[in-house]
Amino acid sequence: MVPPDAPFDALxxxxxSGEIVTIPLALDTNGISPLSGSLHISYENPQNMQVPEGMFxxxxxxxxxxxxxxxxxxxxxxxxxxxxxxxxxxLPQIDxxxxxxxxxxxxxxxxxxxxxxxMEPTVSMQGLIDHLRDNRLYYSQAIWRALDxxxxxxxxxxxxxxxDGKAKPLVEFVDPNPVxxxxxxxxxxxxxxxxxxxxxxxxxxxxxxxxxxxxQVPVPSxxxxxxxxxxxxxxxxxxxxxxxxxxxxxxxxIQAPDIAAIQAGSRRDPDNTVPGQLSAPVLNIVNPPSLPxxxxxxxxxxxxxxxNMFRDMSGxxxxxxxxxxxxxxxxxxxxxxxxxxxxxxxxAAQFGAKLAETAAKVVAAYFTGGASLAGGGGVEGMAGGISxxxxxxxxxxxxxxxxxxxxxGGSNGAGNGSSGGAGGSGDGGSGPADGVGGTGxxxxxLGSDSGSHEVDAxxxxxxxxxxLLTSADxxxxxxxxxxxxxxxxxxxxxxxxxxxKLQGNANLFDQGGIGLCPAAAFYHHMIQKNPIGFGLFAKxxxxxxxxxxxxxxxxxxxxxxxxxxxxxxKTHGNMPPQADWMLMAALRDSRNLFIDFDGAxxxxxxxxxxxxxSSEWYTxxxxxxSVSYSDDxxxxxxxxxxxxxxxxxxxxxSLSLLNDPRSSHHxxxxxxxxxxxxxxxxxxxxxxxxxxxxxxxxxxxxxxxDGYKGxxxxxx
Numbered sequence: 003m004v005p006p007d008a009p010f011d012a013l014x015x016x017x018x019s020g021e022i023v024t025i026p027l028a029l030d031t032n033g034i035s036p037l038s039g040s041l042h043i044s045y046e047n048p049q050n051m052q053v054p055e056g057m058f059x060x061x062x063x064x065x066x067x068x069x070x071x072x073x074x075x076x077x078x079x080x081x082x083x084x085x086x087x088x089x090x091x092x093l094p095q096i097d098x099x100x101x102x103x104x105x106x107x108x109x110x111x112x113x114x115x116x117x118x119x120x121m122e123p124t125v126s127m128q129g130l131i132d133h134l135r136d137n138r139l140y141y142s143q144a145i146w147r148a149l150d151x152x153x154x155x156x157x158x159x160x161x162x163x164x165x166d167g168k169a170k171p172l173v174e175f176v177d178p179n180p181v182x183x184x185x186x187x188x189x190x191x192x193x194x195x196x197x198x199x200x201x202x203x204x205x206x207x208x209x210x211x212x213x214x215x216x217x218q219v220p221v222p223s224x225x226x227x228x229x230x231x232x233x234x235x236x237x238x239x240x241x242x243x244x245x246x247x248x249x250x251x252x253x254x255x256i257q258a259p260d261i262a263a264i265q266a267g268s269r270r271d272p273d274n275t276v277p278g279q280l281s282a283p284v285l286n287i288v289n290p291p292s293l294p295x296x297x298x299x300x301x302x303x304x305x306x307x308x309x310n311m312f313r314d315m316s317g318x319x320x321x322x323x324x325x326x327x328x329x330x331x332x333x334x335x336x337x338x339x340x341x342x343x344x345x346x347x348x349x350a351a352q353f354g355a356k357l358a359e360t361a362a363k364v365v366a367a368y369f370t371g372g373a374s375l376a377g378g379g380g381v382e383g384m385a386g387g388i389s390x391x392x393x394x395x396x397x398x399x400x401x402x403x404x405x406x407x408x409x410x411g412g413s414n415g416a417g418n419g420s421s422g423g424a425g426g427s428g429d430g431g432s433g434p435a436d437g438v439g440g441t442g443x444x445x446x447x448l449g450s451d452s453g454s455h456e457v458d459a460x461x462x463x464x465x466x467x468x469x470l471l472t473s474a475d476x477x478x479x480x481x482x483x484x485x486x487x488x489x490x491x492x493x494x495x496x497x498x499x500x501x502x503k504l505q506g507n508a509n510l511f512d513q514g515g516i517g518l519c520p521a522a523a524f525y526h527h528m529i530q531k532n533p534i535g536f537g538l539f540a541k542x543x544x545x546x547x548x549x550x551x552x553x554x555x556x557x558x559x560x561x562x563x564x565x566x567x568x569x570x571x572k573t574h575g576n577m578p579p580q581a582d583w584m585l586m587a588a589l590r591d592s593r594n595l596f597i598d599f600d601g602a603x604x605x606x607x608x609x610x611x612x613x614x615x616s617s618e619w620y621t622x623x624x625x626x627x628s629v630s631y632s633d634d635x636x637x638x639x640x641x642x643x644x645x646x647x648x649x650x651x652x653x654x655x656s657l658s659l660l661n662d663p664r665s666s667h668h669x670x671x672x673x674x675x676x677x678x679x680x681x682x683x684x685x686x687x688x689x690x691x692x693x694x695x696x697x698x699x700x701x702x703x704x705x706x707x708d709g710y711k712g713x714x715x716x717x718x
Contacts (some may be wrong), residue, residue, distance in 0.1 A: 009076030015068040064219040069122040080111035085118050110697030146188050151178035208597050244392045251389040260522040489545030491566045492580045500581035505537045512693030515604045519669040520616040521586040527650040553624035558588040565601045574603045613654050633712035643713045645672045659709030
């Protein structure tokens, strides 16, 4: 609205596209509008037909600035004008205050127009669309929460649900009150289907109501706070004697000096002001001298004044002094006798302690072969403390590895078997137990009490020797408490006894009738690689319900650990021994993310294991520098699978290769290099499977190509 005498005749509107629209101002003379008598825009005025349609409708958001144009005869006008914005409706009355917003602008003399105001949109349409897309989950959930049960019922009215073999409207047995909103889904409570159908649906979807899974998750130290739940989680780190952790064994040789305490006393000096001496007086008073004593009278007076001249004629005073001296001497003698008796008792006690210490050293020397007398036995005498004993165990392991590499001999030319060959000094005997074939027995280490330098070092770290731990049952304490078990339905004595046998002979591991050949092959290699580590892991798994196979954590569900093994054995034939079943089932169930394995031979989906997954088990232990899987079944690909003393190899084959009528696949361990003679169409190699001794397979090249499916190669 512009006064009729104002020097302006049009508005100049600039749009976002750069288009400029000129809108003439006309005088309102109808007398009805509150703008009557002023210049303004009027669609009823024929002069203003050039105003674009929708200028103040949808296109209002495109306006960027509004200016007024001077009249032709007002070019010299200059000054300050007031600008105001107000709102009004199509009715005569005013909707709001006349001037809710006003300001002033200066109009220059030489300008043809003056800008009244400029504006920018707060959010563009594209920005609004992008915001809604980026936060669609939030707004979708807001919409779901705003729905009332009646609206939800209307939305569900077009859907059906199969019940008793018939499609019924979903709204009939779904509660329209939402239970929860999860992601972009609305969760509703369903009712009406019988218990059997509901149970069948849960079984089909592998959903277990009320089951839970607990796991231990390592967290980084920087910026993360974690607290163990008392009684449920053990936050203490397991001690590893082979790692340097006891810093008291190597104290800092040069300690920094202590920081002196802060002296908070006063720095004020005391005032030592004292009065001075007066000068000598001028006048002195002289006393008159005394008169001299009469001569001869002093001695006479002294004799008369002595009252004891005739009182102690019997010598009583001397007698009393003598008696007192004798009593004092007697008391001193008694004191000296008591002190000497105390010294004699102290010497006797020291003698008894030294005698007991000598006896203890003699007993320790019996168990340690004299090492303790040389300063190497017991915690007090161990060289280097706990850290030193850990170093001895590591060095013993290295000596065992060197011995195994040197003595590797067995059933074939690579040092595994009964025929000898180019790769080793096989003489028809058994190879070592740590991964080079044969029957899995252990060659004795020269200079060792137990057959293993590592076991010897471990024994001596405990203050023991030959009778505490041997390579046959490393990892187990003799006469262990078999009542402590996390598997209540297993016989602990049978499990412990079986685990000791497996630790001494990897070839005894038996999968029975359960299709867990990958787990059996894996444990066969683990026993060969580190029987002590296997024994410690197996004992921990049996006692605690979980364990670490070096770096690989195996923690089965509670439901598996409470399975009744005897009931399974009655239902399914050819079950593996309890210990073998526990190890394989725990490994399989621990690796399953969605489907629990309860240890039954008919759970084919739950115990299905791919070769790739099996290779991840090998990698997870940390025993191997590299693990690879190859499914190249060409002859050239098969030739690349080479068994050496520095690797473990598991073959995936068809059972037909073993002359087994079944058509399924099977995993075996390769215990020797494959000798392939294409000219003679023959193949020969040693293998292990099904808890049997290592066998030799002789077949044709064609049969090998048909039966070979792939191989896992784990290199040390």
